[in-house]
Amino acid sequence: LPCRCKEPASTSLVQEKHGLKALPSQDEMNEAKTNYDTGILNNKLQVVVAFSDFKAVDDNQLSFCRGDEMQILYKPNSDWWWAEIHGNEGYIPTNHITEKTREEWEADRWQDVEYFDSYADLKLHLEMLSDNARTNAYKDAIIQNAESLSNKVVVDVGCGTGILSLLCAKHANVKQVYGVEASDIVHHTQHLIDQNGLTNKITIFKDKVENITLPDKVDIIISEWMGTLLLFELMIESVLLARNLWLKDTGVMWPSDASLYLVPCSATDEYNKKIAFWDCVYGFDFSYLKSFAMQEYFGKPVFNHELKSTDCLDSPLCVLKMKMKTFQIDELEEIVKEFSFKVTKKSTFHGFASWFSVDFGGFNNQNTVTLDTGPTSRLTHWKQDLFMMNDAVQVTVGDKIEGSIVIKRNAEWRRHLVVTFKYQMIFHCDQNIKNFEKTFPLWK
Numbered sequence: 001l002p003c004r005c006k007e008p009a010s011t012s013l014v015q016e017k018h019g020l021k022a023l024p025s026q027d028e029m030n031e032a033k034t035n036y037d038t039g040i041l042n043n044k045l046q047v048v049v050a051f052s053d054f055k056a057v058d059d060n061q062l063s064f065c066r067g068d069e070m071q072i073l074y075k076p077n078s079d080w081w082w083a084e085i086h087g088n089e090g091y092i093p094t095n096h097i098t099e100k101t102r103e104e105w106e107a108d109r110w111q112d113v114e115y116f117d118s119y120a121d122l123k124l125h126l127e128m129l130s131d132n133a134r135t136n137a138y139k140d141a142i143i144q145n146a147e148s149l150s151n152k153v154v155v156d157v158g159c160g161t162g163i164l165s166l167l168c169a170k171h172a173n174v175k176q177v178y179g180v181e182a183s184d185i186v187h188h189t190q191h192l193i194d195q196n197g198l199t200n201k202i203t204i205f206k207d208k209v210e211n212i213t214l215p216d217k218v219d220i221i222i223s224e225w226m227g228t229l230l231l232f233e234l235m236i237e238s239v240l241l242a243r244n245l246w247l248k249d250t251g252v253m254w255p256s257d258a259s260l261y262l263v264p265c266s267a268t269d270e271y272n273k274k275i276a277f278w279d280c281v282y283g284f285d286f287s288y289l290k291s292f293a294m295q296e297y298f299g300k301p302v303f304n305h306e307l308k309s310t311d312c313l314d315s316p317l318c319v320l321k322m323k324m325k326t327f328q329i330d331e332l333e334e335i336v337k338e339f340s341f342k343v344t345k346k347s348t349f350h351g352f353a354s355w356f357s358v359d360f361g362g363f364n365n366q367n368t369v370t371l372d373t374g375p376t377s378r379l380t381h382w383k384q385d386l387f388m389m390n391d392a393v394q395v396t397v398g399d400k401i402e403g404s405i406v407i408k409r410n411a412e413w414r415r416h417l418v419v420t421f422k423y424q425m426i427f428h429c430d431q432n433i434k435n436f437e438k439t440f441p442l443w444k
């Protein structure tokens, strides 16, 4: 099948670019045919997955795309194997494929081993549980909607120590709570449930929510999945998958709504401490280092920035609003939002700040509880995010900052994002225009 790969490179380019040896000789091939026939294990040909596209440059090579699965027939040398795909046979370069299974390959793209290891010990759970604004928002939502939760079945996706499951079971007369947790922290969770006398109300599943089978569909999905820039970790994908698999049509998602906000801001302290600092170091001009400092300190977002309301140069803009009952996973691939900010004070524009808020929609649209992580609310462990631009620009009332933010999901590393700002500044006094653009990996 014609592959949607890029245009063919020349043979030499392919071989140079991928550092490939020459194609196998006829002798090597004959040798392989003899040896490999005996190498087939229990009648199953080895299947490999391509982790990058390859465009054949002659008719005895096979073209394929990232994610394609191929059967290996012979291995004449370490650089080229003879494979079959879509009924065609030919050579494939071994430095484009992984011998891992698709499941292993997918897990790698999600960095599941590192990800779930990071939640296996108490550190992150202590940080989340110590965040009173966060945890009490869930508790308040449960208490204020206890009536509606009565006799309902709840699933807590990514339950960690089980705190949300415990709050549901204690403060509402729920029928049953299923707590689902894939990291090793889950080996403590059952003890905590038993120790608090809620064993008969809460059932724990020790696996990814993608892999489990619940006894039945549920009335409520509760989860605390929000990360930096709301979306990082992309745990939201697992929550939406759980919705698609296990939520009744009449079911409720908690949080029910999630919003991401953006504002132009000054960040004078950060800028002076890390960038302006180099202008004069013990009487010496170190300004040569400023561009390196900008890359080192602000090439990526600052995820633990504390934004003051007085730093904001205009009102915040909601750049993403997700109705969790209907939002689709593929909408996460790329989010684009135009903005047009108008500066409200004389200050220095250093960049943009972002934060999120989530609503726990009441069942009858009353008793909605909101967890807001913005500069006017109680500080949470998320704090706010700072996207420091490369140029600090003096601004005054009426200056405009117009452009777009693009949040693009990393095609390879599925928990990561890339954020690009592209905008122009239109100065009120002389209508002079300056163009800016900067891209921030989050985090790969």
Ligand SMILES: N=C(N)NC/C=C/[C@H]1O[C@@H](n2cnc3c(N)ncnc32)[C@H](O)[C@@H]1O
Binding pocket: 115, 116, 119, 157, 158, 159, 160, 180, 181, 182, 183, 185, 207, 208, 209, 210, 224, 225, 226, 227, 233, 235, 238
């Ligand atoms: N970043 C914030 N705020 N919270 C992250 C919260 C993450 C918790 O949910 C678990 N978790 C994440 N994804 C899954 C999944 N697909 N299946 C089961 N458990 C999962 C993690 O192991 C953490 O304990």
